[in-house]
Amino acid sequence: MNHGFYLWMSYGATALALAIEIAMLVAKRAKSRRLIEEERDLEAQD
Amino acid sequence: MNWFYLSSPSTFYRFAGWLTPWFFALAALLTAAGLYYGFIVAPTDAQQGEVYRVIFIHVPAAWMSMFLYFVMAAYAAASLTFNTRLAAMMARAVAPTGALFTFVALWTGAFWGRPTWGTYWAWDARMTSELVLLFLYFGFIALANAFDDPRRGDRAAALLALIGLVNLPIIYFSVHWWNTLHQGSTVKLTGTSMHVAMLTAMLLMVFAFWMYAIGAALTRVRSIILERERRTRWVRAL
Secondary structure, three states, rough: OOHHHHHHHHHHHHHHHHHHHHHHHHHHHHHHHHHHHHHHHHHOOO | OOOHHHEEEEEEHHHHHHHHHHHHHHHHHHHHHHHHHHHHHOOEEOOHHHHHHHHOOOHHHHHHHHHHHHHHHHHHHHHHHOOOHHHHHHHHHHHHHHHHHHHHHHHHHHHHHHHHOOOOOOHHHHHHHHHHHHHHHHHHHHHOOOOOHHHHHHHHHHHHHHHHHOHHHHHHHHHOOOOOOOOOOEEOOEEOOHHHHHHHHHHHHHHHHHHHHHHHHHHHHHHHHHHHHHOOHHOOOO
16 A cells, blocks of 8 residues: 555645744744834834 | 853853854754654564654654743743843744644644544543643743833743643643543653664754754744843943
8 A cells, every 4th residue: 555645744834834934934034123123213203 | 060150141152152053053963863864774663663752753853842931931930030131032933833833732732633533633641731731831921021111021921831830741641541532652761662763863863853842942032132132331342
């Protein structure tokens, strides 16, 4: 019996899930940096 | 070492930043070693054939899903008991990674179950309680983000995390308490019947996932710290 499909679906989905989480971590990091910049801009306006 | 020194968000932010690349590097190395052992060294299983190699990610993911929930609940308890900001932030940081590993455990279990049991899914106690764990993670994340005041969100989510702890022994002992399709534990503290190469591959992947989870949680908590502390002088000075 060919089990390639089940192995690919398991390992592929795991790799994809980890890649998505890493991309979300990078996006969250960028968002927090942006919030700090906005805070600095507000402070500069004051 | 003075551990209370690290409970300050500003100190922990720098400490986590120093540690994070090491954890990710270790995770990459251990994953490479685990995949090498899992696909090259470990022999084909006499009964299941090649599909048994799914266990090299399924079992570590399932263990991490429960372990991370326990860690999240411990941080939640610390935040409720001592009212520490960092503990609440750590609980929030652990939750998405815990949910990810729970999803991976369920998904890979389905793709292992189809060729071996003949079905992707059965409403047996182990699988259903693991699905409940995924919903608990989702509930924690949703509740934590449901309030304008993040500290209120922290408290509400912490309570849910503590209530959900009851699900962990249910997951672990479900295969003993009920007659389940899911088999019992193969790896026990008293020993295992697994081939040494299979066990090595699985343990390497356990440590790889562990290192990854720490790296991901530390990366996430750094972003949470920046968002929460963005009005403080030390963040603006970064």
